[in-house]
Amino acid sequence: xxxxxxxxATLVQPVGSPLSLECTVEGTSNPNLYWYRQAAGRxxxxxxxxxxxxQISSEVPQNLSASRPQDRQFxxxxxxxxxxxxxxxxxxWSVLRDTIYFGEGSWxxxx
Amino acid sequence: GDSVTQMExxxxxxxxxxxxxxxxxxxxxxxxxxxxVQYPGEGLQLLLKATKxxxxxxxxxxxxxxxxxxxxxxxxxxxxxVSDSAVYFCALSDPGNTDKxxxxxxTRLQVFP
Numbered sequence: 001x002x003x004x005x006x007x008x009a010t011l012v013q014p015v016g017s018p019l020s021l022e023c024t025v026e027g028t029s030n031p032n033l034y035w036y037r038q039a040a041g042r043x044x045x046x047x048x049x050x051x052x053x054x055q056i057s058s059e060v061p062q063n064l065s066a067s068r069p070q071d072r073q074f075x076x077x078x079x080x081x082x083x084x085x086x087x088x089x090x091x092x093w094s095v096l097r098d099t100i101y102f103g104e105g106s107w108x109x110x111x
Numbered sequence: 112g113d114s115v116t117q118m119e120x121x122x123x124x125x126x127x128x129x130x131x132x133x134x135x136x137x138x139x140x141x142x143x144x145x146x147x148v149q150y151p152g153e154g155l156q157l158l159l160k161a162t163k164x165x166x167x168x169x170x171x172x173x174x175x176x177x178x179x180x181x182x183x184x185x186x187x188x189x190x191x192x193v194s195d196s197a198v199y200f201c202a203l204s205d206p207g208n209t210d211k212x213x214x215x216x217x218t219r220l221q222v223f224p
Contacts, residue, residue: 034211043216044155044200090154092212099145100204100212105154 002027006091006103013110019064019078021106023091026072031093033074034100035066038088050074086110113138117201117215124191124222132186132218134175134201142203144168144177144184145212149198158186158199191222 006023013019025031035047046059048066056066063082067075074091086109094100118133136142146158146168159168164179173188184201201215 036214044214046211046213049211092155099157099160101157102147102155 004103010107013081016080019081021076023074025093034092035076036090081110083110113213115201115215117218121219121221126224127190130188130191132199134184136182136203140205142205145202146186147200193222196222
């Protein structure tokens with residue numbers, strides 16, 4: 001069966017520090033991969049999605065970037081965190097025309 | 112562009128009350144529709160889905176019917192429990208657009224004994 005792993009689960013980082021959140025999917029090939037963010041008191045916002053290795057689409061301009069170095073690995077990064085980057089980050093995957101499945105999320109607090 | 116509109120929360124109910132959470136959508140093409148649930152401190156879980164008009168998705172006593180004529184996908188449950196307290200997200204996925212999910216803002220449900 002397919003599983004998705006996302007880490008770290010919680011992270012407290014100072015303003016200006018770098019960020020790396022990692023996500024891997026097991027049990028499927030060539031999935032679509034997504035990064036979503038849920039800011040405090042707000043809904044879910046799609047940040048990035050990827051349909052294949054090295055193919056990244058950004059939904060909103062921001063301080064973050066994403067990379068897909070392997071078929072089932074998706075990384076969310078920042079060179080310098082801002083206070084406004086705080087939130088709950090969710091990695092997700094899907095196979096074309098099927099349901100999207102989410103990881104357990106990563107809580108990021110920028111201080 | 113495509114969008115989803117959910118009723119504002121929080122929704123506060125007593126145990127065994129009837130629940131309705133409204134959801135309407137705007138989309139080109141023929142989207143699939145979903146309800147996801149987020150329990151406190153956890154990620155999102157798929158609750159139910161419907162892929163075409165007049166389909167009814169159901170799970171754990173929750174139901175939602177895909178209404179193309181009113182562009183709606185309202186979530187209902189006949190008798191809520193305290194354990195149903197969570198945030199509920201309505202979402203759509205347009206198969207013609209890489210299957211990205213577009214979410215509503217979420218509706219918090221609080222059920223009291």
